[in-house]
Amino acid sequence: MTLIQEIDYGTPASKAEKNVTLTIDGVAVTVPEGTSLMRAAVDAGIQVPKLCATDSVNAFGSCRLCLVEIEGRNGTPASCTTPVAEGIKVLTQTERLKQIRRGVMELYISDHPLDCLTCAANGDCELQDMAGAVGLREVRYGFDGDNHLKAAKDESNPYFTFDPSKCIVCSRCVRACEEVQGTFALTIDGRGFDSKVSAGMDEDFIGSECVSCGACVQACPTATLIEKSVIEIGQPEHSVITTCAYCGVGCSFKAEMRGTEVVRMVPYKDGKANHGHSCVKGRFAWGYTTHRDRILNPMVREKISDPWREVSWDEAIAYVASEFKRIQAKYGRNAVGGITSSRCTNEETYLIQKLIRAGFGNNNVDTCARVCHSPTGYGLKETFGTSAGTQDFDSVTEADVVLIIGANPTDAHPVFASQMKKRLRSGARLIVVDPRRIDMVRMPHVEASYHLQLTPGTNVALLTALAHVIVTEGLADEAFVRERCDWDEFQDWAAFVAEQHHSPEATATITGVPAETVRAAARLYATGGNSAIYYGLGVTEHSQGTTTVMAMANLAMATGNIGRRGVGVNPLRGQNNVQGACDMGSFPHEFTGYRHISDDATRTMFEAFWNVPLDPEPGLRIPNMLDAAVDGSFKAIYIEGEDIAQSDPDTQHVVAGLENMECVVVQDLFLNETANFAHVFLPGSTFLEKDGTFTNAERRIGRVRKVMPSRSGMADWEITMAISNAMGFPMQYNHPSEIMDEIAHLTPTFAGVSYDSLDALGSVQWPCNDAAPTGTPIMHIDHFVRGKGHFVLTEYVATDERTGPRFPLLLTTGRILSHYNVGAQTRRTGNVAWHPEDLLEIHPHDAEQRGVREGDWVRLQSRSGGTSLRAKITERVAPGVVYTTFHHPETQANVVTTEFSDWATNCPEYKVTAVQVSPSNGPTEWQSHYQELSEHNRHIAEAAE
Amino acid sequence: MSPDRLIYMANQIGKYFSSQHRQDPVAGIANHLKKFWDPSMRRTIAAYADQGGAGLDPLVLQAVRTLSVTHL
Incomplete structure (x- = not known):
């Protein structure tokens, strides 16, 4: 394994169709018109020294290192800002250029600390490389004059430091913030010698508009902006390409490693969804993978009020199987079911629905896409x-x-x-x-x-x-x-x-x-x-x-x-694998590839391959399962990677359903809110510990690659397989690639997908089959998949959730940049610096009417329930509308949302809840009660001597 | 499962199919219930319809009665 070093062409590629041929250092090269001399040189195998240029941002021409000579032209133009021209002859190495470059480097180094051996960027510093490339041997100016060597470091960001003493003011960070991220949080403040990189209005990074995407860190050619993890651990020695486990964009990353420890996550330039860019979550918020709250041993308890008891994997799996069999024998085949998650890989999701359809013998399988897309x-x-x-x-x-x-x-x-x-x-x-x-x-x-x-x-x-x-x-x-x-x-x-x-x-x-x-x-x-x-x-x-x-x-x-x-x-899919979870047949009414279970031909194919008869009737959706649990007809559930007690609407109804079941099995990373009501906890693995695939919002299937051993000892797919075998429905796979082979065999839109094809193509968008062997970026080009496009009459039907005197405001809920879904992962990272608690956004007019000031505790009450949180007064919401997020279990925003749902799919109506807001002294009685219950139900018994 | 919840859901489905001019709403409702509702939910609503179906919109009641004959 080696560290993947991507080529930096210095300037972006030209999209021109017309080509130009020129000669660089005697090497003929043909490139698209508009290409820079610097980039053409790279194509010709020639590296021109550079500092202010990198191919993620437009050429700037400030560092004066990349100068070249062009036969028949005066001067020494910068190769980054000079476009190619037909027939020109370019020289990148002449005595004149050597002297200029050495002089430029001498000036840079005269105001740069000479601490290379102890610098965190040692071995990954372009300034160091360029000093070597130009043959810098001395700095004649000394270090006694004015300099920036004592400039104060900004360590306010949780993930990276800004050390202006090492800054060469190349503006790569500023341009990355503008051109790549589009936030414009950075600028060069001052002129001449006083020039310095400044976040916001000369603020520290954490207090500025910076969104901590890390594009500036990635662009920095020195140690000025550098990851704290690199400072702490050192430079990585190998890297593995994998896919982010956060949102539905599905960014490709290089996990840069030292042994089995992640040093940093660097967005991969060849990633077709992200083209080398990332956000604060994907690049930085992976610390949860080694967080002390991870549960690493299986646990069992008879009653949810009992303390957890750590057991062996064999005992845990046997207990699950015996309980599910007992419950089916007592209450019927349909009294059990399961939930997959968009946080699972395609292969894991596929196995869960297979376990439920073939092993449990019913179609009571659903996925969290039920509550989103x-x-x-x-x-x-x-x-x-x-x-x-x-x-x-x-x-x-x-x-x-x-x-x-x-x-x-x-x-x-x-x-x-x-x-x-x-x-x-x-x-x-x-x-x-x-x-x-x-x-x-x-x-x-x-x-x-x-x-x-x-x-x-x-x-x-x-x-x-x-x-x-x-x-x-x-x-x-x-x-x-x-x-x-x-x-x-x-x-x-x-x-x-x-x-x-x-x-x-x-x-x-x-x-x-x-x-x-x-x-x-x-x-x-x-x-x-x-x-x-x-x-x-x-x-x-x-x-x-x-x-x-x-x-x-x-x-x-x-x-x-x-x-x-x-x-x-x-x-725009919310979680990383919403598309994949849906594709993999985890809805109760359809197999992989959206084929209804009542379709005899499809079902017969699955029956033949799985060697088991399958139920042709749709199963229960998540809200139906919970309704049935409250009514007493649904008794056991297997939940992988989903926290319905926090994410699903009308929390008290969800809790009532969970409490009414006889066996709740949670397979997850942490003791989440749902685990408070579980009888079995099976420790899952993070995306860094697993092989598999995710499918992003553009139908792009990307590989997830294991970069470290599973910390719990069993991969998630192995756990599902073990449960199935214990239940009496045999499954035998040696690797997730074999599961994908089965998916491809049974799913026409995935027929061309395999781990080999993904390795060859990088990623692929389904449909991928004989008709489209390299995938399908754009759908419905010549005709719609259904034939003729179908127009539907869309009569407006007002929701039954109405405002009135008791609940005069409308609550809508959503998410925030720094957190992901229920926050179980991001709350265990430095991202809490930006959003330590859920806040209620309220318009100044509504706040004034209620005597609510900024930061006050307010009670948010609907007919479903109430919670208390702090107010944030803002005109981002219109009068009459309030908004909050659902990232923190202390708030439990979903205790307020209702049971109303979409007419066709039962997707909950999170976006419309009639509420009242009033001043409050702190958490509600329900919140206090829940906190006590949560603390009690998380207790793990001491292991016997 | 509580008939009240199922009645509400069925009427929601009914409102959509009632607005589609080119489809038989009764067939549309029945087909939707058959494709997406678990049999136990269909049995519950059918049994409720057999007892008069108070609260079910007329087209929904018709659809459920069709369903109770053909799809259980």
Whole structure:
């Protein structure tokens, strides 16, 4: 194993189609027009010394090291800023250039500490390398003059330090923040000798707008910005390519290692989802993998009030099998089930659903996509024919209009947000549909043309109003619709949306969005060129979530914005493997590849391969399981990687269901909230300890590679296999690659996927089969998967969750950049520095009416329950709307959310809860009670001597 | 499982299919229940419909009665 060193070409690649041939140091090289001399030299196998250039940012021409000579031209131009030209002859090594470079380096080093042997970047420092490359042997100026050697270090960021004494003011960090991340948090403050890198308004890093993505650290050629883990551990000696386990962007990373210890995670330039960029979670927040709270031994208890008892793996597996068999014998085959998670690999998810369908003998399997993107599956399958987004991420580079609805990409999908912001900075227009003024509405160099700040719960009314404008103003793409869609259905739909009660003027009273804004946004979407829709849980987590998904599909079809680059309908998946969990057959009604279990041909195939008869009837969904548990007919559950007691709505109902079961098995990293009600705890593995695959929001299947041994001794797939074997349904795999081979064999859209093909291609987007051996970046190009595109009538049905005198405000919930889902991972990292507790965002008007000041404790009460948390007064929310996150169990935001759910899929309506907010003295009685219960139920008995 | 919850869910489904002009709403509702509801849920709602089905919207009641004959 070696450290993967990616080539730094110095400047970005040119996209020109015309080629140019030139000679560099006598070597002929042909490159696209617009390529820099520096990059062309790398192509010719020649390294030109450089410091301020790196290929993730545009050329800057400040360091004066990369000078070259060009035959017939005067001077010594910088190779980074000089483009190639046909027939020119370039020299990179002449006596004149040597002397200039040595002089430049001498000046740099005259104001740089000479502590290379004890410097954390020793061995990975471009300044050190360049001193060697130019043959620097002395510094004639001495160190007695003015210098920056005593400049104070900024160690405020939890993950990296900023040491200005080592800074050469090359601006790579500033440019990375601007061009790669798009935050513009850094600048060069001062002029000349006083020039220095400054975060925000000369603040420390933690107090500035810096989002800690680490692009600056990655770009820094010295030890000025460096990971604290490198300072602590030393330089890595080998690296392994793997896929991030946080959000649905699915970034590729190099896990840079020293032995079995992670030194740092570096985003991989060849990663097709992230192109070498990352966010604070993926790059830095992996400390949870070795956190002291990890549970590493299996544990069992008869009653949830008993202390946990550590047992052997054999005993734990045998106990699970005997309990599930006992319960099925006593209460019936259907009294048990299981839940997979989007945090599991595809292979783990596949095995769980196989265990349940074939081993338990029922279809009571569901996944946490139930509570996030299940309406996407239903809605896009119904309209287009497949349950997935239509584009790759790179497609956004060709979008002219971006419509973001119910998503907050800078917080929840930050790396894709950076790519989107880059496109917006270069001219694409933006429409934001969101009850909150999310960052994308207005931030440095990005401003939405229209922000449709609608009342929560009114998406369908708004989207149908947009359609009304498109149809009644003649903006539909009739030629596209006639060719690609069912024309009769379209005409019905057009007549429906044209009805007066769907007009922006009529719906303004429902949505709260002025009619003229809706009309302008509709015109822009329909006529602005390539229009692309990106959406999130603000669409799906509603009682009409599925209808909203179909309404967006209608808009895309009606305007011809589907089936090519730059357009489409794109779900931004919340967790890392939401797409994969859905693909792998973990919904109760369908096998892998979204084939219904009642389909005889498919079921027969699985029956033959698994050698067991399968139930042709759908099983219970998660909320159905909990309802049945409360009613007493559902008695045991196997949960891998999901914390339903914190993440699912109406916590008291969830808890009642869990408490009513006789055997709850939790397989996870930590004693999470659900484990408070568990009888068996099976310690799982982190993504760093496992082999497998994740599938991101663009259908991209990427490899997860084991970089360290499993700390608990059994891989997650091995645990599921052991349970199955103990239950009497034999499974035998030697490696997750064999599970993927089985998936590919049984799933037409995965037929071409194997670990070998993933190693060869890096990653691949399904469908991947004989028809598309290298995958399918864009779907529905010539025809929809279902044949003709299907228009659906989208009548607005108001949610039954209504405000009134008792609960006059609407609560909507979401997430924040620094935390991931229930926070079990990120709360055990330095990310708590940014978000140590959940806060309630409330508009100044609503706060003043209630006598609430910034930071006050407030009670948030709905008809489901109440919790207390601190208030944050902000105009990001409209009057009448409040917002909070669900990352901290001390708050338990879901004790407030209700049982209302999407009509088609039972996806909970997290985004609309009628609440009241009032001043409070601190935690509620329920919170205090829960805290006591939680502490008691987490107790682990001392091991016997 | 509590009939109240199932009644509410079934009526939600009914509202969607009732708005689709080109489909038979009764068939649409019945098909949705068959494709996505566990048999025990279908049995419960069917039994409830057999007792009169108070609270079920008329089209939903029709669909559930169809279901109770053909899909249990």
